[in-house]
Amino acid sequence: MPIITRKIELKIVKDGLTDEEYDQQWKYLYQINNTIYLAANRISTHCLFNDEYEMRLKLHMPRYKEIEKELKKLDSDKKTSDKEIRDRLLNERKELDEDVKNKKKDFLQCSKQNSTYQLVSKEFKQYIPSDILANLNQKIQENYNNNQKKIESGERALSTYKKGMEIPFSIRENKRLKLFIKEEGIYLKWFKEILFRLEFGKDASNNRCIVERLIESDRQQKNKGEDYVANNSSIKLVKYGKSTRIFLLLSIDIPAKKQVLDKDVVLGVDLGIKCPLYLAINKNDNFKMQIGDIEHFHNQRTMFQKRFKSLQKLMCTQGGHGRKKKLEPLEKLKEKERNWVHTQNHVYSREVIKQALKQNAGTIHMESLKDFGKGKDGYVKDEYKYLLRYWSYYELQSMIEYKAKLEGIEVKYIDPAYTSQTCSYCGERGERKKQEEFVCTNPQCKRRGEKINADFNAARNIAMSKKIVER
Known part of the structure; x- marks a missing residue:
């Protein structure tokens, strides 16, 4: 199910609460907000400790x-005759790995995941509910496991968490925390009897329609896969000047639409320089479509940059008292720019x-962005630097992927090597004389010599x- x-x-x-009770609820939220990032960092470092101990x-x-x-x-010799020796060594290493795991388990006296929970539970249970700690532990563990190989190889550092991070909790597993409708309003019952209105x-x-359908699904308990199901969600406290606002980040599993689409019809999505997106179909030569315009993109970004530079000149940012206040307009402009790209x-x-x-396409193909814009030397090419600096292609692909799942369309990622240098009609290499023109030089190709977009x-x-390939 798409999420x-x-x-x-x-x-x-605030209805029915005294001023003191209302203040106590805010203090409780601040208490969790001010300590949860410490618990997250403790879990993260303990995950690393477990691996280092092993x-x-x-x-x-x-x-x-x-x-x-x-x-x-x-492995360096690559002799096929040594297969028996290799198998014997691998089996022996496997036995030693089991021995190491047993020794580590004896030291921790529990499973790897449970050891991190017990650690933070002893230190933070008086400040943070156990349900939140359990969800936090699961979230940090998943993040660490996903990046474990890169951390070991030095490709990335251990994740650290800052004050103001999301506070995870589960609506589905804990019936004390629930969404409900009352007098045409939708409410969330939370810890310490805190009642939020959405x-x-x-x-x-x-969003209202989605939440109402989620509540209705939970009430009727229909068959799985047919209706909305609440996933692990979170709340986030965000400071706006002197006030603090609370946001619910509600995660929902929703059923994909049951549509009769042809899985063999594939829509190809190319990320380009002259236009953000270009579409083509594998079974229809006549379909071609450009989405977005580089001129519009360039003009908008230039406008933001000019405003940013003019603001910098107007204000003194040397430091000292009041620096944060002076920089607020710049931060707001950056946020506007991010929102524009997001939209x-x-x-x-x-x-x-x-x-x-x-086009009745049941499949979408997109390029894997792992080495997008890089040359043979591993560095980003000059023509891609400006675009990669100011455009979020990864976010764009993520949006296409989750929206495709909602419609029952499968998304696959392909190796981007030579897609722009190979003729799509004969499969041979051609020439890209200009950025927007491709010419096939294969004498036997039916499109030989033609200028193709x-x-x-x-x-x-x-x-x-x-x-x-995997994303």
């Missing part, structure tokens, strides 16, 4: 080091899904590609 997250403002219901146990095993050296030697405002995203990505992703449905050619290659 969506909805951001909805919360207000503490590694240290292995280093104190002379035989384990010998096996590693022998396996490296065999404020939907203009509700351009139709543009929503518009573009919505158009991609619209065209996929129009380079972005269309790349999108068509992406649509027909069989080189599927």
Whole structure:
């Protein structure tokens, strides 16, 4: 089931509370907000400690080091005749790994995940409810496990968490925390009997309808996969000047629409320089579509930059007392710029899904962005630097992916190598004489010598590609 997250403002219901009780509820929220990031960092560092302890146990095993050296030697030689020796060494290493795990378990006296929970529970249970700590532990553990290999190789540092992070909790598992409708309003019952009212405002995203359907699904308990289900959610306290606002980040599993789409019809999405997106279909040469305009993008970003520079000149940012206050206009302008990019990505992703449905495409292909814009030397090419600096392609792909899942469309990522340098009709290399023109030089190609739109050619290659990779 696709997962969506909805951001909805919360207000503490003051009716029936004395001023002292109302203040106590705010103090309780601040207490959690001011300590949860400390618990998150404790879990994160303890995850690393668990792995380091396991590694240290292995280093104190002379035989384990010998096996590693022998396996490296065999891998470098790549002799097929040594298969029996390799298998024997692998089995022996597996036995030693089990021995290490048992020793670590004896030291921790519990599982790896439970050890981190027990650690933070002893230190923070008086400030943070156990349900929140359990959800926090699960979230930090998942994040660490996803990045474990990169941390070990030095590609990235251990994640650290700052004050003001989200406070995770579960609506689904704990019936004390629940959403309900009362007198045409929607409320969230939280810890310490705190009652929040959900404020939907203009509700351009139709959040009220989604929450009402979620409550109705929970009440009727329909079959799984057919209706909305609340996932692990969170609340976040955000400072706006002297006031603090509370937001609910509601995560929901929603069923994909049951549509009869042709999985063999593939929509290729090319990320380009001249236009943000170009679309093509693997089974329809006549369909081609450009989404977005680089001139509009460039003009908007230039406008933001000019305003930013003029504001910098007007204010003194040397430091000292009042520096934070002086920089507020700059931060607001940055936020406006981020919101503009976010909105543009929503518009573009919505158009991609619209065209996929129009063409009856059950599959969307996009390029893996791992080395997007990089040359053979591993550095980003000059023509891509400006675009990658100011455009969030990863966010755009994420939006396309979750919106596609809502419509029952499968999204796959392909290897981007040579998609812009290969002819989509014959598969041979061609020439890209200009940024917007591709010419095939294969004498046997039916499009030989023709000037083909380079972005269309790349999108068509992406649509027909069989080189599927993980994102």
